[in-house]
Amino acid sequence: MSLDWGYTDDNGPSTWAEKYPLAAGARQSPVDIDTSKATSDNSLVDREIDWSYPSNCSYRIVNTGYGWRVDTYGDDTALSGGPLSEVYKLEQFHCHWGATNDEGSEHTVDGKSYAAELHLVHWNSEKYSSFKEAASQPDGLAVLGVFMEIGNADNAELEKIISLIPKIIHKGQDSQASFDLDFGSLLPESKHYWTYLGSLTTPPCNECVIWTVFKEPITISERQLEVFRSLKSVGEEDAIEPEEGKLVKNYRPPLPLGNRVLRECGP
Numbered sequence: 001m002s003l004d005w006g007y008t009d010d011n012g013p014s015t016w017a018e019k020y021p022l023a024a025g026a027r028q029s030p031v032d033i034d035t036s037k038a039t040s041d042n043s044l045v046d047r048e049i050d051w052s053y054p055s056n057c058s059y060r061i062v063n064t065g066y067g068w069r070v071d072t073y074g075d076d077t078a079l080s081g082g083p084l085s086e087v088y089k090l091e092q093f094h095c096h097w098g099a100t101n102d103e104g105s106e107h108t109v110d111g112k113s114y115a116a117e118l119h120l121v122h123w124n125s126e127k128y129s130s131f132k133e134a135a136s137q138p139d140g141l142a143v144l145g146v147f148m149e150i151g152n153a154d155n156a157e158l159e160k161i162i163s164l165i166p167k168i169i170h171k172g173q174d175s176q177a178s179f180d181l182d183f184g185s186l187l188p189e190s191k192h193y194w195t196y197l198g199s200l201t202t203p204p205c206n207e208c209v210i211w212t213v214f215k216e217p218i219t220i221s222e223r224q225l226e227v228f229r230s231l232k233s234v235g236e237e238d239a240i241e242p243e244e245g246k247l248v249k250n251y252r253p254p255l256p257l258g259n260r261v262l263r264e265c266g267p
């Protein structure tokens with residue numbers, strides 16, 4: 001069964017616009033962050049970006065066929081300040097990675113890729129009544145992008161998620177877990193970031209995202225990244241060779257920033 005879209009040569013990012021016309025828009029993500037083009041903006045400093053996530057929450061981790069995704073039940077979550085005019089709720093978070101460690105992030109910085117990129121997806125619950133409705137609005141979603149670089153030590157918070165991946169190797173599998181996830185540990189210490197108006201980085205590529213990409217990466221170990229790459233893009237019932245269907249890459253390369261403003265907060 002051929003997928004509508006994916007990351008292989010015949011259904012990858014260069015083909016998406018055929019079935020998802022928004023993918024050819026002028027406000028697409030990701031972008032290469034050309035640091036020489038970033039402009040400082042005091043309003044970003046005056047209203048520091050702020051988040052609050054519960055320390056203990058129940059989660060569902062699912063293999064979407066394009067990677068793992070943790071669905072949160074965002075009741076007592078909140079993201080505000082910085083480039084945001086309203087309060088946004090956390091809907092889900094997921095990750096993008098590559099086949100080798102010299103690629104994998106979606107955003108790049110002066111042409112440099114990181115090994116992976118974590119996305120925490122929030123929706124504007126002050127203005128809209130659902131995630132779905134928000135995803136059709138220009139200020140509907142706020143995604144925090146966190147670069148991940150290879151380090152010697154395992155990332156302890158990510159390990160709680162990684163320990164569940166063997167239960168969701170095939171597309172469509174999910175696992176319910178209630179673990180004490182400290183989101184703060186999934187974010188870098190520094191709150192310095194770049195921000196710009198963009199889109200979903202996967203079809204339907206809606207141009208509904210206010211992006212905040214942190215400057216400081218977090219670390220992940222090579223072993224942990226290999227666990228991500230062990231996920232499969234096909235269901236358990238799809239009879240394929242063991243090595244086939246492995247999700248070794250699920251990132252979209254950068255699109256032109258065009259005449260969009262790229263702002264930064266912090267050096």
Ligand SMILES: O=C(O)Cc1ccc(OCc2ccccc2)cc1
Nearest residue numbers: 119121135143199200201202203204
């Ligand atoms: O990759 C990203 O972080 C962007 C992104 C964020 C949320 C997301 O949700 C799936 C989805 C959103 C709207 C409509 C259909 C599907 C899909 C992509």
Ligand SMILES: [Zn+2]
Nearest residue numbers: 094096119201
């Ligand atoms: Zn993403």
